[in-house]
Ligand code: MN
């Protein structure tokens with residue numbers, strides 16, 4: 462016991478977060494069907510996260526068809542999984558700030574199976590390529606080449622990202638296409654690698670939709686209303702610097718108070734909001750994602 466160093470304690474927490482994330486993906490595969498309620502999927506998987514001993518590192522993301530990232534159910538969401546859809550489930554788990562971030566794609570239309578497979582294989586190619594000293598541009602090239610081989614197109618304005626304690630996106634990025642420079646990966650670094658692919662005739666870019674259901678604490682500033690102060694205090698204490706859902710607050714504060722306060726908190730830049738991202742030409746998108754630890758001779762997939 463006395464041998465336990467800080468480094469190995471951190472590693473153990475990353476591995477535990479990864480194990481929980483992997484179980485949640487299995488559970489998602491079981492519960493997500495055509496007609497399943499989106500809100501129920503969010504609540505069941507987030508609830509299971511706590512029962513397995515973890516906490517959500519961000520709200521459960523569900524991406525139906527061209528919805529690519531940052532969608533979580535708002536309070537009282539009435540949406541359901543549509544027939545013939547392609548659905549991304551992207552989840553993050555943390556143990557005391559040590560984060561595992563991972564995603565799978567489920568298809569309810571056989572025509573999308575290959576699109577989903579292209580991102581799985583691109584992720585495998587990226588994992589094969591990652592070792593200390595490898596440039597992120599080389600990893601991006603491996604992802605693009607694999608997706609192109611399937612006859613699809615990578616999403617070029619979404620990237621994998623480095624992870625640090627209590628910080629989901631930090632420092633270096635891992636592109637999903639070739640030609641984007643950004644340094645090399647180094648031993649001991651943690652990365653989420655996440656290829657996204659869409660159809661060949663799509664633009665291959667995501668754009669902001671006006672919907673915003675996910676937020677993140679930025680900093681304390683002068684606020685006019687008591688309610689806004691109380692909500693900011695609550696999110697700072699409970700979610701620190703990690704993203705949270707407006708839905709989570711709706712369970713603790715009156716709905717109108719949350720809505721009014723969020724306006725003030727965004728206006729004063731105390732919290733950051735994430736717009737739902739959609740494929741710019743409305744085409745279906747697939748995603749695969751793992752979190753990896755860069756080791757001496759390669760990388761270890763923890764999810
Ligand atoms: Mn993710």
Ligand code: MN
Pocket residue numbers: 562621622653655750
């Ligand atoms: Mn990610």
